[in-house]
Amino acid sequence: MSGVLLAGGAAAALFASAFTAQGVSSAPDAPPEKIQISVNTVNGSGCPKGTAAVAVASDNTAFTVTYSDYLAQVGPTSNPTDIRKNCQLNLGVHVPQGFTYAVAQVDYRGYGSLQKGAKGTEKASYYFQGSSDTASRTHDFSGPYNDNWQTTDSTEYSELVWAPCGQDRNFNINTELRVSAGTSASGTTSFMAMDSTDGGANTIYHLAWKECP
Amino acid sequence: MPGVLYAGGVVAALFASTLTSQAYAQPPFDTVPPDKIVITVATVNGSGCPAGTAAVAVSPDNTAFTVTYSEYLAQVGKGAKPTDFRKNCQLNLVTHVPQGFSYAIASVDYRGYAHLEKGASATEKASYYFQGQSQTTSASHDFAGAYDDNWQVTDTADIATVVWSPCGELRNFNINTELRVNAGSSNTQNTTSFMTMDSTDGDVSTTYHFAWKECPQK
Secondary structure, eight states: OOOBOOOOOOOOOOOGGGOOOTTOOSOOOOOSSOOEEEEEEEESTTSOTTSEEEEEOTTSSOEEEEESSOEEEESTTSOGGGGEEEEEEEEEEEOOTTEEEEEEEEEEEEEEEEOTTOEEEEEEEEEETTOOOOEEEEEEEESSEEEEEEEEEEOOGGGOOOOOTTOOOOEEEEEEEEEEOTTOOTTOOEEEEESOSSOOSOEEEEEEEEEOO | OGGGGGTTHHHHHHHOSOBOGGGSSSOSOSOOOTTSOEEEEEEEESTTSOTTSEEEEEOTTSSEEEEEESSOEEEEETTOOGGGGEEEEEEEEEEEEOSEEEEEEEEEEEEEEEEEOTTOEEEEEEEEEETTOSOEEEEEEEEESSEEEEEEEEEEEEEEEEEOSTTOEEEEEEEEEEEEEEOTTSOTTTOEEEEEEEEEEEEEEEEEEEOSSOOOOO
């Protein structure tokens, strides 16, 4: 996928530590102008080139990524490094002037097959390009487990991390799956997949809005 | 990715005293602001990021970038080849430095994951070379097993440049990153220690700029 956006525009560089939602008490409506969400890159050990698909919702406030090869595993037929896979999304969110945005809710869905004693983890890390501040959420699963799983990362409106006003920085979401054998019987396989087989449900990113001062 | 256009960028950075826009098949920037340093990623290559395994996203204002990797992993132990203990990935950045004197801070964030058995250790190292500066800087960050989690480190470098050409210059900035894993006293017959790099994020923040002559308007 194309990695470069050359959209001109001037903005001073600064860091995410300045991001706050101070003085904002309620969520305004989305701006009337059309916004554009672009997925600049999708890449990682769990989504190498050609294995992820992206669909943007018709109202431009959400999008979906599906994976065909995103699976972490332990067991006799897996490589030792298969215990952890990741997939990082780099999003361009082009907002109307005077508005900024934050990610309010993220839903992850997949499948887990964990032997008794094994453990699985779904983790997502969020940060703005150029900022060292990283927010993360972790969800753990314990075997025995053999079913679909779904996790949601949501944040109270007052605690959202807003994109810097007047700046056009991309947003990164680094998801990962981990599996550990734990006390499970040797010779058995445990795995965690994100949207492994049916191509159904997915990773949906909801956006929230506020007005810049 | 724009990498094809600048395949000779690394060589140019080492041997050319200046690199002008004539060296490029097309300008790397649509427009450049008069008062700050802007960057784009020319090439990404190395044993940890062979062709097709790295993705580049540059911010719309050309002051920040994100590189993500799908195969940047160094390992030792069971299942690892003897040469897998060290992987590297070199980024060659084209920077436009405005005419005059600029003072900027380059900040680079590295993020990844490490699984290190007890007794094993690992290192993330980055070497920085900014054309026009005599100084080559490197920074290392060490990790010791037992370790099983994400890692993140940040390097910050001050950049002071003086550009005499009337309309600014294109210069190359090289960042050579590497991951090393050392088995140490860990069991290499039955266990594996590894370290991955998920992403590299760069940011150039121009904090001071002084120009003594304006470029002619186009």
